[in-house]
Amino acid sequence: MDDLIVSMEHVYKSFPGVKALDDVHFELRSGEVMALLGENGAGKSTLVKILSGVYARDSGHMEIFGREQGDLTPKQAQELGVAIIHQELNMCRHLSVAENMFLGREKTRLGTLSNREMEAEASTILRDLKIDLDPRKVVGELPVSKQQMVEIAKALSTNARVLIMDEPTSSLTSREIEDLFRIIRELKNKGCGIVYISHRLEELQYIVDRVTIMRDGQFIASMNYQDTTMDEIISLMVGREIREQFPRVSCKKGKSVFEVKHLNAGHLVRDVGFQLHEGEIVGFAGLMGAGRTETTRAIFGVDPKTSGEINLDGRTVKIHKVADAIRAGIVLAPEDRKKDGLCTKLSIRHNIALPNLDTLCDKAGIVRRARETRMCEHAVNSLMIKTPSVDMDVATLSGGNQQKVVVAKWLARNSRVVMFDEPTRGIDVAAKVEIYHLMNKLKQQGIAVMFVSSEMSEIMGIADRIIVMCDGRITGEMTAAQATQEKILTLATRFDKKVATANE
Numbered sequence: 140m141d142d143l144i145v146s147m148e149h150v151y152k153s154f155p156g157v158k159a160l161d162d163v164h165f166e167l168r169s170g171e172v173m174a175l176l177g178e179n180g181a182g183k184s185t186l187v188k189i190l191s192g193v194y195a196r197d198s199g200h201m202e203i204f205g206r207e208q209g210d211l212t213p214k215q216a217q218e219l220g221v222a223i224i225h226q227e228l229n230m231c232r233h234l235s236v237a238e239n240m241f242l243g244r245e246k247t248r249l250g251t252l253s254n255r256e257m258e259a260e261a262s263t264i265l266r267d268l269k270i271d272l273d274p275r276k277v278v279g280e281l282p283v284s285k286q287q288m289v290e291i292a293k294a295l296s297t298n299a300r301v302l303i304m305d306e307p308t309s310s311l312t313s314r315e316i317e318d319l320f321r322i323i324r325e326l327k328n329k330g331c332g333i334v335y336i337s338h339r340l341e342e343l344q345y346i347v348d349r350v351t352i353m354r355d356g357q358f359i360a361s362m363n364y365q366d367t368t369m370d371e372i373i374s375l376m377v378g379r380e381i382r383e384q385f386p387r388v389s390c391k392k393g394k395s396v397f398e399v400k401h402l403n404a405g406h407l408v409r410d411v412g413f414q415l416h417e418g419e420i421v422g423f424a425g426l427m428g429a430g431r432t433e434t435t436r437a438i439f440g441v442d443p444k445t446s447g448e449i450n451l452d453g454r455t456v457k458i459h460k461v462a463d464a465i466r467a468g469i470v471l472a473p474e475d476r477k478k479d480g481l482c483t484k485l486s487i488r489h490n491i492a493l494p495n496l497d498t499l500c501d502k503a504g505i506v507r508r509a510r511e512t513r514m515c516e517h518a519v520n521s522l523m524i525k526t527p528s529v530d531m532d533v534a535t536l537s538g539g540n541q542q543k544v545v546v547a548k549w550l551a552r553n554s555r556v557v558m559f560d561e562p563t564r565g566i567d568v569a570a571k572v573e574i575y576h577l578m579n580k581l582k583q584q585g586i587a588v589m590f591v592s593s594e595m596s597e598i599m600g601i602a603d604r605i606i607v608m609c610d611g612r613i614t615g616e617m618t619a620a621q622a623t624q625e626k627i628l629t630l631a632t633r634f635d636k637k638v639a640t641a642n643e
């Protein structure tokens with residue numbers, strides 16, 4: 140089974156001020172998983188959006204199942220058997236799981252929507268995929284990882300023969316990732332061709348047959364995964380050698396800056412207590428749903444606290460709302476950037492300026508434009524945000540570059556405590572290193588830094604101290620030197636009952 144099912148040649152696509160695709164070449168055979176790799180802004184999403192009918196190309200050829208195709212609409216692409224799981228979740232948050240899965244191809248009976256039929260079919264699809272989810276649940280109330288699973292189920296329910304996955308695992312738990320890989324292998328055996336886009340390079344080994352590498356909108360190489368090495372892939376993607384994937388700077392651990400005592404909030408933050416010191420980065424490890432995100436949200440004042448105390452530089456601070464936290468110098472770069480982290484309808488400039496207006500305005504409350512420009516350009520340059528200007532809408536940025544804007548807005552102010560929730564999600568290897576440098580820089584300035592991450596290598600590579608959570612509680616902590624993957628996983632799965640039996 141290695142017939143060519145997609146062939147794209149000399150594809151060009153420009154957006155105002157950006158050559159997103161510049162003579163790109165891409166091939167996919169049936170029964171293979173083709174990884175499409177490249178840095179943030181390399182043009183990966185643009186290419187697959189052309190294949191799936193979201194964008195029209197400026198010029199170039201595209202053959203699907205041996206037939207030359209003009210510009211497709213998403214519906215035509217779907218009818219041809221091309222399905223795409225988009226990088227940015229595109230769900231109707233107020234609709235149910237089943238309604239989302241059948242969006243645009245709703246089942247009707249006698250002219251009215253047949254919810255029961257859709258729910259039954261959705262339920263079968265979810266069960267086949269071994270996804271534990273009620274099809275009647277409203278999507279907006281699900282955690283990001285479940286929303287992602289809905290998107291995957293939706294794509295699979297169309298019986299696609301070309302399946303495009305743009306960063307499908309960026310917010311899945313390790314168990315869900317295993318499920319996804321199992322599904323991918325099954326589809327492969329059925330002769331499906333899969334385009335797989337991911338910045339988690341370590342997962343390629345489990346599923347990938349071939350790789351196509353892009354850089355700056357250009358095709359760089361295509362080869363069998365077997366015939367290459369990770370170092371080669373990275374240097375082709377980045378165009379240079381990356382010396383250290385996890386740069387560590389050592390600092391002297393100083394005094395305690397920040398202390399959380401007996402924090403309770405909702406049912407996923409239970410008696411949480413910890414300290415952060417000057418000169419260290421603390422990583423929060425755990426499985427998805429362990430309560431790490433909820434802990435950061437409760438501290439930051441997004442969610443209400445039931446009880447607990449927060450001390451900053453030895454003084455108790457009362458945080459009832461986000462503004463209280465920001466004023467005290469405690470900030471959070473959240474996990475769900477589209478919902479919480481960015482105003483996608485605003486420019487990069489305004490996204491960065493918005494939380495910093497207090498430092499940007501003069502006494503009359505008028506924004507000092509030059510200072511604002513300086514602040515934004517500095518942030519864009521130091522994080523290497525790929526954009527022609529700070530006045531571009533953040534919606535036009537590639538996924539990874541959007542993430543950098545979330546981080547950038549907090550860079551600009553003098554904070555005492557910076558909390559990052561999955562800061563490198565969807566970010567390319569080189570930009571990840573930039574974010575680590577940034578965290579290191581904050582650490583060197585004596586700022587208390589904590590981050591939540593589901594990537595074990597990142598937790599072990601960057602954190603000086605690791606706190607593990609499970610089921611809303613802190614189950615253990617260790618220094619980087621003491622840490623092993625096994626130790627972290629054991630603590631991450633130490634549920635209440637297990638603790639009880641171990642103590643008996």
Ligand SMILES: Nc1ncnc2c1ncn2[C@@H]1O[C@H](COP(=O)(O)OP(=O)(O)OP(=O)(O)O)[C@@H](O)[C@H]1O
Nearest residue numbers: 154159179180181182183184185535536537538539
């Ligand atoms: N709708 C748009 N309007 C303007 N520019 C766009 C638009 N979509 C993409 N671009 C630009 O095209 C370039 C390629 O973006 P694309 O989203 O394809 O990158 P990517 O390889 O998917 O990156 P990432 O890994 O960050 O998702 C980027 O410079 C991006 O800013």
Ligand SMILES: [Mg+2]
Nearest residue numbers: 184226537538
């Ligand atoms: Mg993309």
